[in-house]
Amino acid sequence: MYPPRLLLGVNIDHIATLRQARGTRYPDPVQAALLAEEAGADGITVHLREDRRHIQDRDVRLLAEVLNTRMNLEMAVTEPMLALAEEVRPAHVCLVPEKREELTTEGGLDVVGHFETVRDACQRLAAAGCDVSLFIDPDPDQIAAAHRAGAPTIELHTGAFAEADPVQAETEYQRLVAAAEMAVELGLVVNAGHGLHYHNVEVIAAIPGLHELNIGHAIIARALFVGLKDAVAEMKRLMIAGYEAGLVAAIDGMEHEHEHDHEH
Ligand SMILES: CC(=O)[C@@H](O)[C@H](O)COP(=O)(O)O
Ligand SMILES: NCC(=O)COP(=O)(O)O
Secondary structure, eight states, rough: OOOOOEEEEOOOHHHHHHHHHOOSSSOOOOHHHHHHTTTHHHHEEEEEEETTOOHHHHHHHHHHHHSSSOOOEEEEEEHHHHHHHHHHOOEEEEEEEOTTSSSOOOOOTTTTTTTHHHHHHHHHHTTTTOEEEEEEOOOOHHHHHHHHTOOOEEHHHHHHHHHHHHHHHHHHHHHHHHHHHHHHHHOOOEEEESSSSSHHHHHTSSSHHHHEEEEOHHHHHHHHHHHHHHHHHHHHHHHHHHHHHHHHHHHHHHHHHHHHHHOO
């Protein structure tokens, strides 16, 4: 049930947000990606939005050439995006829903509602050699549809958990735990992300079965004060602490069950 370690994908969109704010050449997300890798990032995530508000095509093409880890390209399910992914062939492509006017990604991909389109996109991307992931809400119907669509990987949207008040957060957390369990049982690789930060990452990292967390905004924001390398390293430290706590709790749970079986 437990992957041997939990990976950190660093999303560098907001380095590009700063660059685009002035239309300058700096700060360069490609330079940020290499620094993040040096600090321990296991992969680099970029979201090439249809309105090109931050990451540009040039960034995606250059990253494909220079990354030492692997690129996770987040994109909408549109013909131009699929064509670009087929040309660049990132190691991972994460299909996400997109609304032009949104501040950030608001909900998960509706795989149930757009089943044929998503299934066809999964097939095209797999044929191009990409590992396909679907960014979905922790919803059993969406997980089952993702599995039927042939996606090997899902990314659970942690936004509702991250934004919830303390009471609602527990409900959202249990939805994520149940979703991860269901997806692992179906044989899916399970990632998670959105809205994770230095104060909520440990509990998410403790969820059994997770493979990778994708985190961007909080890391780039902290980098302004401590530098990107320290910001990545601190996130990774907290993430691993959470993962190890989850592992200890799972082993304790199994031992407890074992003792209980012997008593009966
Ligand atoms: C799909 C997802 O959860 C985010 O990674 C997404 O990339 C957010 O988009 P912005 O970086 O534009 O906020
Ligand atoms: N898929 C989630 C991601 O890449 C990062 O999201 P955020 O940390 O910027 O909210």
